Amino acid sequence: MxxxxxxxxxxxxxxxxxxxxxxxxxxxxxxxxxxxxxxxxxxxxxxxxxxxxxxxxxxxxxxxxxxxxxxxxxxxxxxxxxxxxxxKIYSYPEYIYEQTRNKLRVVIGGSHGKTTITSMILHVLNYCNKDFDYLVGAQLAGFDTMVKVTESAPVIIIEGDEYLASPIDRRPKFHLYKANIAVISGIAWDHINVFPTYQDYITQFEIFIGTIQADGTLIYCSADKDLTSIVQQSSAQIKKIGYEIPQHEVNKGITYLLPDRTELKVFGDHNLMNLNAARLVCNELGIENDTFNLAISSFTGASKRLELLNSSGETNVYKDFAHSPSKLKATIDAVKAQFTTRKLVACIELHTFSSLNKNFLAQYAHTMNKADLAIVYIDEKTFVHKKLEPFTKYDVQVAFNNDDLLFFDNSASLQAYLSDINFYQTNLLLMSSGNFGGLDLAKLARELNILS
The missing domain is CATH 3.40.50.720 (NAD(P)-binding Rossmann-like Domain)
Known part of the structure; x- marks a missing residue:
């Protein structure tokens, strides 16, 4: 070929x-x-x-x-x-389908958690020595590439996002995989340059459910009311399995799955929700809960998802890919719930087309309320590059509904401000799908001021 x-x-x-x-x-x-x-x-x-x-x-x-x-x-x-x-011209999702017509296709969709759910499934399958192919949106520890397609593997695990397939194929990628087993982790409006209204966005998930193959399975987050409504209204001849947060407890900064008290290396309600989705997929693939728990206990997290940059005493510095409103809130909530006695400085870089659109910015209202200090950073060059009208500090404070929020558009000023804070008994959370104007985040994390 x-x-x-x-x-x-x-x-x-x-x-x-x-x-x-x-x-x-x-x-x-x-x-x-x-x-x-x-x-x-x-x-x-x-x-x-x-x-x-x-x-x-x-x-x-x-x-x-x-x-x-x-x-x-x-x-x-x-x-x-x-x-x-x-x-013959294909988009890459079309070609993935052509390569996997005869395999069982597991497609992980949703506005958030796709990479983590996919990563958890791959981790468990690897632990169980299963033969599988995959397509995932981030580089994972233990995997040489983000795509594997072979002749032998009977199943492929696909992270299926809702963005467009190619310049000449305006269908969302996840419509093209024709899942046998599908996951929808939740729906939170995104990609407004393609889906200008929330209804436009929701419609893509309704269509996705319709692409699941006859007698297939849909695993969905039943805590999401809009998603649950869509699933209940669907006439697709498929099995529908809802999931919520599993029973757990947090003790001294460590999360345990109950009732067996399986110790986890990840934390936060959103990650526990992701874990439950992964468990249900693995059940469909013949892996029992006991085996799943043994495997998932060694899962350290997907790349750039609550990645620990540095830990010193009672100060942790995390880097996270969170950028959309739902991801931002879930990540802040997770760190605050895990470390109840520590303050939290949370800093997000607004970087994507959606987040830099004034009509969309109000979707961020209240998302940073649980942070003790909330900081929004936008690289001043980003507005020029994207040919957008710059935001003022007032614009951002109004949109986030937070008068105490700090705003920076210069990376050197942001670095200088963070360097002056005493981070004793305080965590720092740095969230972006960009790079904070080229800041060396690992160096920043190592050199924080921590004085008791």
């Missing part, structure tokens, strides 16, 4: 390219820029493009398929050439 990737440098794209290369396919690709770690990984397998840029000569009639990434534009010369020659 000869496969060419247009925009091969994307996180999912380069991982799929490597997976197909390992499978014995002849893989080529192109991109206008490729960052690390994609560049090194592609080079390691001999499939890094020799030159950056697009070249229509890369597209020939003898290609079996072209896989098109979201980074490409609709007037991309290689895409136009492929269309002219009639070469």
């Amino acid at each position: 000869r496969i060419h990737f247009i925009a091969i440098g994307g996180s999912a794209m380069h991982n799929l390219a490597i997976a197909l290369h390992k499978k014995g396919y002849q893989v080529t690709g192109s991109d206008d820029v490729i960052f690390e770690p994609s560049s090194s990984r592609l080079a390691k397998h001999g499939i890094l493009p020799a030159q950056m840029g697009w070249n229509e000569n890369n597209i020939t009639a003898d290609l079996d398929a072209v896989i098109l990434g979201m980074h490409a534009l609709t007037d991309n010369p290689e895409l136009l050439k492929a269309q002219e020659l009639g070469v």
Whole structure:
């Protein structure tokens, strides 16, 4: 098989390219820029493009398929050439389905928790020495790549997000996988550049439920009222299993699953909810609760999800991917509930298109209320880059409904402010899908002022 990737440098794209290369396919690709770690990984397998840029000569009639990434534009010369020659063009979710038609497909959907639920399932399957393929949205400890597609594995675990499949396929990715077992972790409006109203967004999950294969299974968060309503109204001929937070206790900063008091390395109601979803998926795959508990006790968390940067006495510094309102609130609530005697300084970088939209900003109301000190950071260059009107401190305070909230748009000023705080018996939570204007967060965490 000869496969060419247009925009091969994307996180999912380069991982799929490597997976197909390992499978014995002849893989080529192109991109206008490729960052690390994609560049090194592609080079390691001999499939890094020799030159950056697009070249229509890369597209020939003898290609079996072209896989098109979201980074490409609709007037991309290689895409136009492929269309002219009639070469079959796939988005990467379409091609994942083509590769897994004969497998049991488990698709993890929802506005939050997808990566963690997927990671938990992979961890348990690995512990049980199961043969499985996977597609996950973050690099996981113990896994070389984010995509594995083989001939032998009978099942694939797919993190299925609701963003668009490709520049020429405006369907959400998770509609294309045709799940046998599906999870919906909850619904919280996001991606307003594609789904301008909450109803538009909800509709995508209604459609997703309709794509679950006949006699399949839907595992859903029954604590989410809107989601529960959608599930109950669905006429899909599938098994529906709701889940909530499992019984547990927190003692001296450690969470235990009850009744067996299984000690966990993760914490927070949102992670316990994710754990229950993963457990139900594993039950459907033939793994009993006792085995699941043994396996999950060694799960340390998904990458960038409540990642512990430093711990000193009664001060922990966490880095988290939280950026949407629901993720922000859940992460702050988790840290406060786990460390009830410590103060919390919570800092979020608003970075995504949705979070920088004034019409969406009000969705953040009250999300930081449990933090003892709430800080919002927006890189001043981000507004210029995205051609958006900058927010003022007043705009942010009104939207978050928090007059005490601090606002920074300069990373050096933010670093200087944090460096002046005494973090004795105080945790620091740094949340972003960006990089805080290039701050070295690990160095910041090590050098905090902690004076008793």
